[in-house]
Amino acid sequence: xxxxxxxxxxxxxxxxxxxxxxxxxxxxxxxxxxxxxxxxxxxxxxxxxxxxxxxxxxxxxxxxxxxxxxxxxxxxxxxxxxxxxxxxxxxxxxxxxxxxxxxxxxxxxxxxxxxxxxxxxxxxxxxxxxxxxxxxxxxxxxxxxxxxxxxxxxxxxxxxxxxxxxxxxxxxxxxxxxxxxxxxxxxxxxxxxxxxxxxxxxxxxxxxxxxxxxxxxxxxxxxxxxxxxxxxxxxxxxxxxxxxxxxxxxxxxxxxxxxxxxxxxxxxxxxxxxxxxxxxxxxxxxxxxxxxxxxxxxxxxxxxxxxxxxxxxxxxxxxxxxxxxxxxxxxxxxxxxxxxxxxxxxxxxxxxxxxxxxxxxxxxxxxxxxxxxxxxxxxxxxxxxxxxxxxxxxxxxxxxxxxxxxxxxxxxxxxxx
Ligand code: NAD
Numbered sequence: 001x002x003x004x005x006x007x008x009x010x011x012x013x014x015x016x017x018x019x020x021x022x023x024x025x026x027x028x029x030x031x032x033x034x035x036x037x038x039x040x041x042x043x044x045x046x047x048x049x050x051x052x053x054x055x056x057x058x059x060x061x062x063x064x065x066x067x068x069x070x071x072x073x074x075x076x077x078x079x080x081x082x083x084x085x086x087x088x089x090x091x092x093x094x095x096x097x098x099x100x101x102x103x104x105x106x107x108x109x110x111x112x113x114x115x116x117x118x119x120x121x122x123x124x125x126x127x128x129x130x131x132x133x134x135x136x137x138x139x140x141x142x143x144x145x146x147x148x149x150x151x152x153x154x155x156x157x158x159x160x161x162x163x164x165x166x167x168x169x170x171x172x173x174x175x176x177x178x179x180x181x182x183x184x185x186x187x188x189x190x191x192x193x194x195x196x197x198x199x200x201x202x203x204x205x206x207x208x209x210x211x212x213x214x215x216x217x218x219x220x221x222x223x224x225x226x227x228x229x230x231x232x233x234x235x236x237x238x239x240x241x242x243x244x245x246x247x248x249x250x251x252x253x254x255x256x257x258x259x260x261x262x263x264x265x266x267x268x269x270x271x272x273x274x275x276x277x278x279x280x281x282x283x284x285x286x287x288x289x290x291x292x293x294x295x296x297x298x299x300x301x302x303x304x305x306x307x308x309x310x311x312x313x314x315x316x317x318x319x320x321x322x323x324x325x326x327x328x329x330x331x332x333x334x335x336x337x338x339x340x341x342x343x344x345x346x347x348x349x350x351x352x353x354x355x356x357x358x359x360x361x362x363x364x365x366x367x368x369x370x371x372x373x374x375x376x377x378x379x380x381x382x383x384x385x386x387x388x389x390x391x392x393x394x395x396x397x398x399x400x401x402x403x404x405x406x407x408x409x410x411x412x413x414x415x416x417x
Pocket of ligand 1: 146147148149217218221222243245280294295297316343347
């Protein structure tokens with residue numbers, strides 16, 4: 001991400017383009033451009049050595065017209081309020097696009113999780129929950145994992161919330177471990193949903209994806225499962241992967257089990273024995289069929305977009321492509337599966353988790369997979385048909401579908417015309 005890239009300004013510019021095409025009123029447009037509520041706070045933390053440090057945290061409820069806010073919590077040293085605002089806006093459009101009865105939110109803490117011990121991480125997670133407990137809940141705002149947060153952290157946060165409220169309310173947070181009120185199929189839901197959109201893309205482009213070379217930027221939850229499921233479900237061949245420390249490339253393919261084991265043992269994909277070293281920037285420009293950005297925002301820009309050679313850019317990450325890059329990719333004939341379509345499988349199964357928590361009745365894995373498949377397929381074709389009908393790029397088409405629904409809910413509630 002470049003130092004000058006502002007994700008929230010990007011999110012607002014994307015909305016502006018859609019608002020103009022939809023012809024929504026200036027007042028409604030102004031309302032949709034800003035979060036409805038945001039809180040900023042400090043979390044004092046006792047470190048293991050007895051010293052104290054202070055961390056800054058955020059929770060933003062961007063829009064709740066269609067239902068309770070929904071969105072992950074990111075622990076990252078580069079976290080800013082504008083990153084959280086952008087992610088909360090994109091969640092609003094995402095829940096609308098897949099047509100689940102939720103709004104959009106997001107949260108985060110400025111911290112370097114890799115420098116914290118597990119005990120410090122637990123105290124930070126509980127401290128974060130104590131600061132937001134009064135504004136969240138199953139009927140108000142439901143957090144989930146995002147970059148550098150995971151099911152264990154969700155379990156600690158759920159427990160803290162239940163201690164504070166004195167009630168069993170697992171639906172306060174999603175992405176929990178399956179053994180503690182989580183849902184089957186949540187762990188790989190983001191990548192699995194992304195594979196549905198890639199599968200349907202291949203159908204509309206009349207492409208055979210078996211053996212197609214793939215590059216994956218980011219090798220965490222979204223990236224690792226993309227590697228595994230891309231091979232298992234679609235026969236893709238992953239030839240390049242990267243994480244925050246660098247990238248690796250083997251045109252003959254990188255073995256999933258070996259790469260994951262290497263990352264687990266060494267902490268990174270770099271120095272993996274059966275591949276050549278590459279820079280993270282070079283990975284984006286490889287001659288692959290599919291590029292999966294699965295790390296952070298603002299990595300495909302007006303500067304490098306002319307050199308992106310992938311035929312399909314499947315955005316598992318949120319906000320990887322700037323508006324300048326969008327137009328270049330479109331003109332160059334790349335098929336972009338926009339973030340809040342491609343990665344919507346995560347929030348879709350989070351919603352299933354909430355429903356199961358509310359009923360205290362848990363579904364088998366097949367049911368989760370079937371409903372996820374149906375939801376993602378429907379959303380894909382709504383976007384595709386909009387793009388065809390309006391002759392616009394897929395991101396604008398996704399915005400047109402999603403913003404219209406949120407705008408209608410705002411008007412129906414009588415908040416604004
Ligand atoms: P994660 O913490 O599990 O993994 C993040 C990965 O990105 C790590 O491997 C990290 O090393 C890598 N990374 C960080 N900076 C990088 C850089 N400059 N170059 C290359 N790699 C880099 O996070 P995640 O949950 O996989 O999330 C990744 C993206 O997917 C984020 O944009 C997130 O918002 C989005 N997303 C995740 C989910 C989900 O369910 N996990 C759902 C929707 C969207």
